[in-house]
Amino acid sequence: MTFDYFMPVDCTGETLDEYLEEAWFRDGPMMSRYEMIYFRNHVYSIVPIRVALDGFKFSKSQRKLIRKNSQYEVKIQPLEITEEKEKMYAEHKGRFQSPNSPTSLKNYFLEEGNEESPFETWELQILDGKKIAAISFMDLGKDSICSILALFAPEYSKQSLGITTMLLEIEYAQMTKKSFYYPGYVLDEDSVFDYKKRLNNLYFFDWEDYTWREWDQFKPEKSTNAILRQKLGAVQKIAGELNETKLELIQNEAFxxxxxxNTFDVSGIVPSPLFLEWESQWFHQLSINVDFLEDIHEPLYVLTHQQEVLEQTYSATAINDSLHKFQMRIRNSAIVQQQNLFLLEEYLLQEGIETDITKMFSNGNKLDGFIELAIEGKHLTIYISYILSQRVFLMQASNDLRDITVDSFASARDCAMAIKEWYYRKTLSLVL
Known part of the structure; x- marks a missing residue:
């Protein structure tokens, strides 16, 4: 999948034309190119679009809309940031549905600390007297125009002025002899951007071979988003039918x-925009995501726990079998761990150390030894878990200063004796 961005030094004339041809688009002060997006609590594929202006004609309804708003004055000029426009941006910022939206119109167009823009940005105003009813912004290339942003005053919301500014931008592009108009992108599913699909001479950018194709060739089922959902859906179906396991589809905003x-190594986030998740009653989270590697049509299923890869396979059935195997491992391990910890409690009671069953808790971050018993001493807390793979009790001590791994024991009795020794110590000076 493509996810790229950079801060341009010069993005005017033919340089901008070349970037737009390669499906880069303006994203605040940056140029970006990315294949998927999290928008309004949903993951989509992005579909860059452009209009070929040679022979372009407005539809009947589009001409009607232009006539409907012809009573307003239209003014086109180089970008000028004013308080009135900043206020309009502040009122509209919430609809962008992005926590990364620039805080101001100035920050949208200029890199922080830089008063010079690498773009040639113009604005198209729709004026009701002296009031700006709507305004849009566009970058000019030698042979193309790229639409960036449109704002309108709330009291004009029924006038469709946002769409009107787009149509007037196209008209301006035709007047200035441009070949292409870039209205940004649409999404592979129904969305608020669908009004752009009604433009004639529309082309879309095909991520598979990086070429522009006529819109009537667009197949939403071939988008990365659709393929991901189809591949993960196949696993969901198999898991439900064979194992009666319900896997939740996670739309991964954090991705x-x-x-x-580039923080996957430290964040622990599943490196996929969509993935399946199963959570045990002991708080384990097993995840299945899809890695396309070199071929989007041959996905590699990856089963993980935390950041540990447990299995990789090209088969939906095989990844479900692996999931079921680890589910059984977790469940069986929990039974054995609880049995051994209950046995340990019996030995501790014989030594006069009472335990509280509520202090037995689960640590889903661990695939083994995940049920732990906490014993509160005078100066420290002792944590005990049973590691099934090694058939040993692991004892750790924790205080306000640091964690100390103490030892491991082959039997519950030996572990109980060690706990007794630690439990009745009067100071920590002997162990630090």
């Missing part, structure tokens, strides 16, 4: 933050 900041 998009981490991919821009």
């Amino acid at each position: 998009f933050y981490n991919i821009w900041h």
Whole structure:
């Protein structure tokens, strides 16, 4: 999948034309190119679009809309940031549905600390007397125009001025002899951007071979989003039918933050925009995501716990079998761990150390030894878990200063004796 961005030094004339041809688009002060997006609590594929202006004609309804709003004055000029426009941006910012939206119109167009823009940005105003009823912003190339942002005053919301500014931008592009108009992107599913699909001479960017194709060739079922959902849906169906396991489809908002900041190694976030998740009653989270590697049509299923890869396979049935195997491992391990910890409690009671069953808790971050018993001493807390793979009790001590791994024991009795020794110590000076 494609996720790229950079801060341009010069993005005017033919340079901008070349970037737009390769499906880059303006994203605040940056140029970005990414294949998927999290928008309004849903993951979509992005579909960059453009209009070929040679022979372009408005539809009947589009001409009607232009006539409907012809009573307003239209003014086109280079970008000028004013308090009135900043106020309009502040009123509209919430509809962008992005926590990363620039805080102001100035920050949208200029990199922080830089008063010079690498773009040639113009604005198209729709004026009701002296009041700006709507305004849109566009970057000019030598042979193309790229629409960036449109704002309108709330009291004009029924006038469709946002769409009107787009149509007037196209008209301006035709007047200035441009070849292409880039209205941004649409999504692979129904969305608020669908009004752009009604433009004639529309082309879309095909992520599979990086070429522009006529809109009537667009197949939403071939989008990365659709393929991901189809592949994960196949696993959901198999797991439900064979194992009666319900896997939840997670639309992973955190993925998009981490991919821009390259923080997957430290964040623990599943590196996929969509994945399946199963959570045990002991708080384990087993995840299945899809890695396309080199071929989107041959996905690799990856089963993980935390950041540990447990299994990789190209088969939906095989990944379900692996999931079921680890589910059984977790369940069986829990039974054995509880049995051994209950046995340990019996030995502790014989030594006069009472335990509280409520102090037995689960640590889903661990695939083994995940049920732990906490014993409160005078100066520290002792944590005991049973590691099934090694058939040993692991004892750890924790205080306000640091954690100390103490020892491991082959039997519940030996572990109880060690706990007794630690439990009745009067100071920590002997162990630090």
